[in-house]
Amino acid sequence: xxxxxxxxxxxxxxxxxxxxxxxxxxxxxxxxxxxxxxxxxxxxxxxxxxxxxxxxxxxxxxxxxxxxxxxxxxxxxxxxxxxxxxxxxxxxxxxxxxxxxxxxxxxxxxxxxxxxxxxxxxxxxxxxxxxxxxxxxxxxxxxxxxxxxxxxxxxxxxxxxxxxxxxxxxxxxxxxxxxxxxxxxxxxxxxxxxxxxxxxxxxxxxxxxxxxxxxxxxxxxxxxxxxxxxxxxxxxxxxxxxxxxxxxxxxxxxxxxxxxxxxxxxxxxxxxxxxxxxxxxxxxxxxxxxxxxxxxxxxxxxxxxxxxxxxxxxxxxxxxxxxxxxxxxxxxxxxxxxxxxxxxxxxxxxxxxxxxxxxxxxxxxxxxxxxxx
Ligand SMILES: C[S@@+](CC[C@H](N)C(=O)[O-])C[C@H]1O[C@@H](n2cnc3c(N)ncnc32)[C@H](O)[C@@H]1O
Numbered sequence: 001x002x003x004x005x006x007x008x009x010x011x012x013x014x015x016x017x018x019x020x021x022x023x024x025x026x027x028x029x030x031x032x033x034x035x036x037x038x039x040x041x042x043x044x045x046x047x048x049x050x051x052x053x054x055x056x057x058x059x060x061x062x063x064x065x066x067x068x069x070x071x072x073x074x075x076x077x078x079x080x081x082x083x084x085x086x087x088x089x090x091x092x093x094x095x096x097x098x099x100x101x102x103x104x105x106x107x108x109x110x111x112x113x114x115x116x117x118x119x120x121x122x123x124x125x126x127x128x129x130x131x132x133x134x135x136x137x138x139x140x141x142x143x144x145x146x147x148x149x150x151x152x153x154x155x156x157x158x159x160x161x162x163x164x165x166x167x168x169x170x171x172x173x174x175x176x177x178x179x180x181x182x183x184x185x186x187x188x189x190x191x192x193x194x195x196x197x198x199x200x201x202x203x204x205x206x207x208x209x210x211x212x213x214x215x216x217x218x219x220x221x222x223x224x225x226x227x228x229x230x231x232x233x234x235x236x237x238x239x240x241x242x243x244x245x246x247x248x249x250x251x252x253x254x255x256x257x258x259x260x261x262x263x264x265x266x267x268x269x270x271x272x273x274x275x276x277x278x279x280x281x282x283x284x285x286x287x288x289x290x291x292x293x294x295x296x297x298x299x300x301x302x303x304x305x306x307x308x309x310x311x312x313x314x315x316x317x318x319x320x321x322x323x324x325x326x327x328x329x330x331x332x333x334x335x336x337x338x339x340x341x342x343x344x345x346x347x348x349x350x351x352x353x354x355x356x357x358x359x360x361x362x363x364x365x366x367x368x369x370x371x372x373x
Contacts, residue, residue: 002042003028007153008049008056009036013358013367014182018055021185025052043234046227047241050157051219054181054208057160060142060153067148070103071113074150078117078143086154088231089126092133093118097143104145114143114152138229158226165221166276167202172265174202175303175338179360181208181218183367186356187301187336194255194298196333198288203269205301206258210278213252217245221276252280255294261287289325293333300326300335306363307341316347323348326372333372340365 006027010018015032022030025048027039041049049059064081068074087093095118097110104110118141119129140155162178175183183205189195191213197206211218219225220242227233258281260266266285273281284291304322307315319341326335327350339345340363354369 003040004042004046005038005062006041006046006049007033007036007038007060007062008053009058009060010055011035011057011176011179011182011359013356014055014178014186017182017185018053021053021055022049025049043232044237044241046156047225047234047238050161050225050227051241051245052217053161054212054218055178055185057162057178058155058157059161060155060157062151062153064150064152066150068103068145068150069148071109074104074110074143074145075113075117077150078114078152079121081121081152083118083121084125086231087130087139089122089128089130091138091229091231092131092136093139093141094132094134094137095141095143097145099145101145101147103148110143110145114141140226156225156227156230158224159222161219163222164218164276165223166207166278167204167272168275172201173305175204175360177204177208177218179358180204181212183301183303183336183338183358184209184212186367187299187334187369189299189301189334191252192254194257194294194296196257196259196291196294196298196300197302198257198259198291198300199302199304200258200260200269200283201265201303203258203265203272203283205303206256206269206281206283207272207276207278209301210252210256210273210281211276213254213256214249214278214280216249216277220245249277255296255298256281257291257294258283259286259288259291261285288322289329291329293330297332297334300330300333301338302336303338303360306339307344315341315344319344319347320349323350326350326370330372335370335372336367337370338365338367342366 019037029040031038066077095111095115097107099107123129142153144151350370352368356367
């Protein structure tokens with residue numbers, strides 16, 4: 001099978017875990033970029049990357065890279081690509097752009113000019129233009145501009161890969177699934193050791209960890225990936241890869257625990273787990289300070305409230321209580337806390353063994369590790 005240059009995009013701070021995931025899938029020539037990892041792979045790896053990667057948002061195929069001084073050069077550059085290799089004139093398409101440039105400041109205009117260039121390519125060659133469809137296009141084209149460098153990419157994923165298909169019910173402030181999976185990977189937790197999310201909300205962290213333990217591909221639940229609509233879609237290969245992934249799923253045979261003080265949260269978590277096909281995680285309604293640690297040297301990953309809806313004293317006391325409780329009750333565990341509230345985090349009062357920066361949507365967060373002896 002022919003190899004292509006490919007690009008997996010991710011969230012800030014997850015580039016290294018994504019690269020490790022790609023290497024585990026057999027990707028060659030991996031290289032880390034800002035919020036992305038480039039790699040080389042054939043069609044099988046393109047499909048497997050969409051199906052298996054837990055920390056990727058999209059898998060893109062760069063089809064052209066050129067320098068453009070202005071919109072005219074951009075238009076010419078996009079129009080000179082042989083679009084017939086990628087779509088039929090009867091296929092619908094959509095174009096999106098992201099710009100970080102002095103020359104190009106309006107991403108929508110860049111997208112519009114690029115769309116015209118693709119349409120004009122077909123009009124010149126076939127006498128008619130393909131239709132644009134932003135809802136369910138056959139081909140989604142992404143234009144990335146950095147300074148004068150334009151990269152034209154085909155989006156093989158369609159909807160972002162964080163949309164796994166299990167979380168139709170959301171609690172308060174749910175985490176992006178890709179962020180949750182990245183946090184679990186960064187925590188260094190190995191399936192087989194106990195895993196606890198004591199403030200689980202809608203269950204995202206526990207579900208992502210459970211799917212890792214079950215060796216369940218995150219894409220198995222999704223109904224559609226963009227490459228399934230492409231003119232070169234290899235249905236036989238895709239069915240084979242999906243069957244292989246489905247038969248690799250195994251049961252959880254160690255303790256995993258998701259807890260929350262709110263009955264609504266535990267109920268949503270149970271429903272999301274059912275939809276995700278996750279079994280073997282205990283879900284209980286309990287205050288953190290009443291929770292009993294499963295035996296063994298486990299890992300605790302939590303995303304407590306950041307305090308937007310609480311008084312300052314209340315939130316700092318809450319973080320202090322969390323720290324005290326970790327120190328007294330969770331000896332032998334490694335605890336990780338994600339929070340955007342840096343002042344409150346200081347009140348945890350334990351020595352941090354690692355400090356990472358992640359983004360929960362637009363919120364810059366610290367992801368702190370505490371070894372509890
Ligand atoms: C930011 S939300 C967690 C969101 C979750 N990570 C998700 O993806 O849906 C914080 C959760 O902590 C829970 N919580 C707050 N204080 C708690 C306590 N003392 N014990 C247990 N859970 C608590 C809240 O009910 C809320 O569901």
